[in-house]
Amino acid sequence: MADDTEAVLSELGLNPTTAINMFYKRIVANGALPFNVSLSEEERANLRFLKATEGTPVTEFKDAKEVADWLNDPDED
Secondary structure: OHHHHHHHHHHOOOOHHHHHHHHHHHHHHHOOOOOOOOOOHHHHHHHHHHHHOOOOOOOOOOOHHHHHHHHHOOOOO
16 A cells, blocks of 8 residues: 555655645644545445454365365255
């Protein structure tokens, strides 16, 4: 993520220090963050899904054979 950020800043002709200073100045000028801090609907849906599936048992497989064996096991639900 840092590399992506630095690439964008470079395209804008900025370095990280300058960008941080600009960010701080906007906070002081606005008395708040210079952008809306909220989750998107997709992020909220992901959080609801994670909460709803909390504690659900997870089976991890190394390869397709393990998946096939698990699917063909009559004792598995």
